[in-house]
Amino acid sequence: MQFNTEPIPDARAYMWTQAKCLKLDLSVPHEAMAGEARALRDRFIPYRNQDSYGHQGWYSLPLFGLSLDKPMSWDAYGYANANEAAKDFDWTSVAKHCPITVNWLKTQFPSNKLGRVRFMLLEAGGFIAPHIDSPYSIPDPVNIALTNPQDCVWQWGDGTTLDFPPGTAYAMNISYEHSIYNRSNEDRYHLIVHHHDSTEEWKQLMTTALEKQDEEGYFYYSTDLY
Numbered sequence: 001m002q003f004n005t006e007p008i009p010d011a012r013a014y015m016w017t018q019a020k021c022l023k024l025d026l027s028v029p030h031e032a033m034a035g036e037a038r039a040l041r042d043r044f045i046p047y048r049n050q051d052s053y054g055h056q057g058w059y060s061l062p063l064f065g066l067s068l069d070k071p072m073s074w075d076a077y078g079y080a081n082a083n084e085a086a087k088d089f090d091w092t093s094v095a096k097h098c099p100i101t102v103n104w105l106k107t108q109f110p111s112n113k114l115g116r117v118r119f120m121l122l123e124a125g126g127f128i129a130p131h132i133d134s135p136y137s138i139p140d141p142v143n144i145a146l147t148n149p150q151d152c153v154w155q156w157g158d159g160t161t162l163d164f165p166p167g168t169a170y171a172m173n174i175s176y177e178h179s180i181y182n183r184s185n186e187d188r189y190h191l192i193v194h195h196h197d198s199t200e201e202w203k204q205l206m207t208t209a210l211e212k213q214d215e216e217g218y219f220y221y222s223t224d225l226y
């Protein structure tokens with residue numbers, strides 16, 4: 001990706017910060033959303049179960065994106081870049097079964113241009129092995145706990161754990177190593193929202209979160225999508 005320190009035409013703003021995550025002041029109808037996700041349990045597809053990390057019991061269900069059976073990022077499907085893939089993004093066939101989640105995305109989430117939106121399931125006893133997803137220190141994908149069993153833990157590479165009660169939304173800096181262990185007998189459902197614009201509302205949300213956490217960060221601008 002190419003970044004600029006000043007705004008350029010058609011660019012979106014990305015917050016660069018050393019923060020591992022920013023807690024966003026978003027109100028989420030998480031119980032209703034969890035109900036919608038749970039009702040679709042048999043539609044989830046295995047996620048990254050072929051890669052070398054050895055993740056166990058991790059599943060995904062795209063609501064918005066390339067299609068129901070394409071939960072991964074654009075590079076897994078032969079696209080030249082994220083902008084090309086984004087042209088093919090749309091609501092998937094399960095979106096009509098999730099009216100509360102879809103309505104929240106359309107009316108409450110501070111974006112007019114969604115990227116991938118997926119329910120994620122980590123089965124009881126499952127784990128997401130330690131991994132890094134990005135070379136850029138940008139907390140941008142929003143990870144929302146719809147449920148989070150007591151003994152399910154998000155762990156950073158430095159050994160610290162993240163408090164992640166249901167209803168909490170974090171912009172995640174997945175350039176830091178992270179892993180998740182569901183050492184409970186209950187499935188864990190989260191919603192991960194990517195977006196392809198940076199509305200004033202989004203920038204304000206991020207700036208407020210940064211100040212609240214006493215972190216430093218700066219907006220950089222790029223026409224490339226994250």
Ligand SMILES: O=C(O)CCC(=O)C(=O)O
Binds near residue numbers: 172178
């Ligand atoms: O919460 C999840 O299911 C995914 C966690 C993860 O590895 C990520 O967001 O990059």
Ligand SMILES: [Fe+2]
Binds near residue numbers: 131133
């Ligand atoms: Fe990850």
